[in-house]
Amino acid sequence: MDKLANDIELMARQLPPITLKEMSGIRLMNRTDQKYLTNVPTLKRLLELTRGSYYAQEIDGQRVSPYATTYWDDLQTLGMFRQHETGRAPRQKVRVRTYLNSDITFLEVKKKDNHGKTSKSRVQVPSLEAVMHEGAGDDFLAEKTGLHLCDLGPAVGNRFNRITLVNYDKTERLTIDFGIQFYNYATENRASMNNIVVIELKRDGRCPSPILPILRQLRIKPAGFSKYCIGASVTDPDLRINRFKKRLVKIRKVAEA
Template sequence: MQTDLVKLLEEFPTISLKEMNSVRLMNRIDTKYLTDIETLKRIISSSYGEYMVQEVNGCILSDYVTCYFDTEDYDMYLQHQRGMNNRTKVRVRRYINSDIMFLEVKRRNNKGRTDKCRIQISDSLRMNSEQISFLKDNISYNPYSLIPRLENRFKRITMVNMNKSERLTIDVSITFHNISTQAKLDTGNLVVIELKRNGNTESPIKSILKELMVHPSGFSKYCIGASLTDPLLKQNRFKMKQHYIEKITTN
């Protein structure tokens, strides 16, 4: 699967990580889509000429590891489960290929915009004074109340359109490890595509996705991963998504 994707992507012009920094879009509108590997191959083939693909240390399929934190009573998870528009996620993300790690806070507001702030760190297991201060400035929770809840791993393709007004991330080989229950899950053929734009500008990928009948679909790696690996969590809001993912993973 990965070999086929890399062969398709090798036909695209590349952009370096340094060049990509100008397209960070830390305050943006995110639109997510779910599909499978075979459909992804068609999407990539149809995107040639419209996008560049990010290359990091010679790799265009990059490895990520993320650890999500939550409170004792899973308040961040429950924000999403209750359908609250204003919600927060706290995570440590490690970019394996570039050997960089960040403590990140993602906030979504009731206008559909996502704001992300982060600081670079060197140790994901210990919170130093700088990290505690960062969290105090950016979340309403007591930083000392946060517990590591879920780890997930995936491989990411990052693309940018030719005029650098949007980014497209494509996540494959997604796995979850619930730190509380120790349950693990491999999502197999699942593909998560995320379109990130500053606003409602024209997007080459939107027409391609529409033609292939891939429609917008909300998806939170933390909430879906937690709900699939901990049956004791409230999860009625995620049932339809779970069934769709199970259908993809069993094909």
């Protein structure tokens, strides 16, 4: 664990733990999702302010969980990237995600419909390599998308660390991602966003939220952040990124604040 992850681990340990089993009982029936963007110093202040209101998810004695994800696309057209870049809906993404602490891997399909609702389905696979070289999960992919793995290829990979917070009333869940790193399979370029933090708030819209006043106090504002699209944009200098130019400027300002 690097120094930043260790620092966040220690701060998350100031919150009482909640287990995966306890998390599975949380049902947000009228859920709303919103992403926020901030930096590491502000994250540390946020974690201090959540004491007394939030649990921190603990898995195998750890509060920080490392993830590795690879996004797949049509490598000739980058059609899934283009769907997002042009704001098209409905749209979908295909990814392989590994939970590095447990070495468990899933092939996942995320879809967003015309109403902005996001759904995710997944199937466990042996590894990223098994998807790349053995076609693991192809039947699942065909069922969910009508595509086959031979139609796609690995486009952008990332690694990041995540902590997950749950409020005491169990009406909202925050995933907090930091230490984000990207790798582009086509250009072989790498990029890091070590000072950027992506917060995703999933909450029952009918219930009071203890995090919203904290976000306002710290001037953390809503902001979209697609790890695939941002990762592609910062690792491929020839990519058309019109829709993401302003977002990249904002990300830079947040990182430097």
